[in-house]
Amino acid sequence: MGGVCSWKREYYYADENPNRRGVSGRYFKSRSSKWMWMMASAFFPPVVDCQSPRGGRSTCPSLMELCIHKIREDVSKFGSFSVLPRDVSQLIFNDLVYSRYLSAYSIEAFRDCALQDMLLKEYPGIKDSWIDVVSSQGSSLLSLDISSSEVTDYSLFLLKNCSSLQALTFDYCDLITEKGFKQISGFQKLTCLGFKNSTALTAEGMQCLSSLVNLVKLDLERCPRIHGGLVHIEGLTRLESLTIRCCKCIVDSDMKSLAGLVNLKQLQTPCVNITDSGVFYLKGLRKLVLLNMEGCHITAACLDYLSDLPSLQYLNLCRSSLKDAGCEKFSTLGNLEVLNIGYNDITDECLTHLQGLTKLESLNLDSCRIGDDGLANLAGLVNLKNLELSDNKIESDGIQHLSGLTNLEDLNLSFTLVTEDGLRNLSGLRSLKSLNLDIRQITDSGLAALTGLTGLTHLDLFGAQITDSGTKYLQYFKNLHSLDICGGGLTDDGVKNLKHLSSLTVLNLSQNLDLTDKTLEHLSGLTGLVSLNVSNSRITNDGLQHLRPLKSLRSLSLESCSVTAEELKKLQLSALPNLVKFRPEL
Structure with a gap:
């Protein structure tokens, strides 16, 4: 059966997708939404739902899921799973990890099970004694993640039995020293390796990497002592992805070691001390697709070197030293699909040089000095899908220039x-799925102007002045998955208009001081909710009973309410088994 049921090792290979908009888990609104280059998140098994059709849900667990659930409850009764087929043992292991039922005692039952994947990232309590069981998987083990654990050099010595390891991650493992790193050189089949935040890794210690000729992905984020060590990866010509994010010890001379990595497709170097001179060494990386240099000390002069990269599609120069002067060279980057130049000292004049980037699909101009005149230069970028204009001097007159961007899916106009x-100029953007209107001057009539955007799945009205009267317009947005209304103008009557938004998974109604327990009653039918925030309201412990039908709820925030952590804990134990994050906390 192989690894059919195993956690996918593609987790380690996931490409950054700068267009993907994630669901925010915030409790407080930041000053401006940030356009980030994100790695794919770790795999989470689906929630098992046994509700009957009478309750509106017909999903029923499989026999295997029921068995695994029973094993989880009685895991202390089992001495070994090694007699089971490997895929079954793998499913049991995955479930125990996800549900936090795996312990130093229960992991012993997986000794000699020939598991292929043991992804224990940030799992509490992992020490060297656990790794003895991990090592017993032998040559079957293909991927291991023990990030944020208390393992020591001894664990890496134990892992020498796992000669087939392809992916190994031990980020934030503070007890591993340079002596332990030497053991890595024996894992000749490694294709993915990560050790973020390793203060023990030095330039000399990086010699352990020189023999890993099969490496495809290497993550050295926040390793502060590796200056001069990149010379040891010069021979890793199969490398396609390299991250040296926030390694402030890296300077221009280090970049010379990357010149021969001709298969490199992704290079992450944000917040390091690289200047235009360091970018010069990248000229030969003709397969480079993604380049992230956020916060580096580069100017528009480096665009001359980047124009020699024919495959470049994703470019992040956010928070660098760009000014209008030199930005005319943007026109030479004709293959760009994603451009992030937010938080730079550029103005409307710079945008004239973006007119030729007709392939552009994503553009971030967050916190520049862009005004209405600058937006006129974007009118011809008809392939744009994502546009970030947060925290600029844009007024209503400038929005008319966006009316022809009919492929837009994500638009941020906050602040x-x-x-x-x-907003009336947006009425024709029928492809819009995500719209951020965290703007104080937006009121109920603004929502009325948007009722034609029926495809919206994410709507952020965090600081807008929406009242009960305005919520009636939300009935047009039947596909909404996430909604933020936190301007303080809602009462229980307004929340009543939300109860028909059955697709909602994330709802933030915090800061509405007049909401009471009646609000939770109105929301009790939104059984798809995964995250709910009703902080700073008049909700009490008595209202918690209305949350019992929300079986999918994983995050609940009721801070600054008359709700106690003890009652929330009781609710979790008795009715909301999937609730893993709640405030107030014990």
Whole structure:
């Protein structure tokens, strides 16, 4: 059966997708939404739902799921799973990890089970004694993640039995020293390796990497002592992805060691001390697709070197030293699909040089000095799908220049000067799925102007002045998955208009001081909710009973309410088994 049921090792190979918009887990609104280059998140098994069709859900667990659930409850009764087929043992192991039932005692039952994947990232309590069981998987083990654990050099010595390891991650393992790193050189089949935040790894210690000729992905984020060590990876010509994010010891001379990595497709170097001179060494990386240099000390002069990269599609120069002067060279980057130049000292003049980037699909201009005149230069970028304009001097007159961008799916206008008059220009953008209108001057009439955008799945009205009257317009957005309304104007009557938004998974109604227990009653039918925030309201312990039907709820915030942590814990134990994050906490 192989690894059919195992956690996918593609988790380690996941490409950054700068277009993907994640679901925010925030409790407080940040000043501006940040356009990030994100790695794919770790695999989470689906929630088993046994509700009957009468309750509106017909999903029923399989026989295997029921068996695994029973094993989880009685795991202390089992001495060994080694007689089971490997895929079954793998499913049991995955479930125990996900549900946090795996312990120093229960892991012993997996000795000699020939598991292929043991992804224990940030799992509590992992020490060297656990790794003895991991090592017993022998040559069957293909991927291991023991990040944020208390393992020592001895664990890496134990792992020498796992000669077939392809992916190994031990980020934030503070007890591993340079002596332990030497053991890594024996894992000749490794294709993915990561040890973020390793203060013990030095330039000399990086010699252990020189023999790993099969490496495809290497993550050295926040390793502060590796200056001069990149010379040891010069021979790793199969390398496709390299991250040296926030390694402030890296300087221009280190970049010379990357010049021969001709198969490199992704290079992450944000917040390091690289200048235009360091970018010069990248000229030969003709397969480079993604380059992230956020916060580096580079200027528009480096665009001359980047124009020699024919495959470049994703470029992040956010928080660098860009000014209008030199930005005319953007026109030479004709293959760009994603451009992030937010938080730079550029103005409308710079945007004239983006007119030729007709392939552009994602553009971030967050916190620049862009005004209405600058937006006129974007009118021809008809392939744009994602546009970030947060925290600029844009007013309603400028929004008319966006009316022809009919492929737009994600638009952020937070902290701009746009009013209801400007929003009318968005009515024809029927492809919009995500819209951020965290703008104080937006009121109920602004929502009325958007009722034609029926495809919206994410709507952020965090600071907008929406009242009960305005919530009636939400009935047009039947596909909403996430909604933020936190301007303080809602009462229980307004929340009543949300109860028909059956697709909602994330709802933030915090800061609405007049909401009471009646609000939770109105929301009790939204059984798809995964995250709910009703902080800073008048909700009490008595209202918690209305949350019992929300079996999918994983995150619940009721801070600054008359709700106690003890009652929330009782609710979790008695009715909400999937609730893993709640505030107030014990």
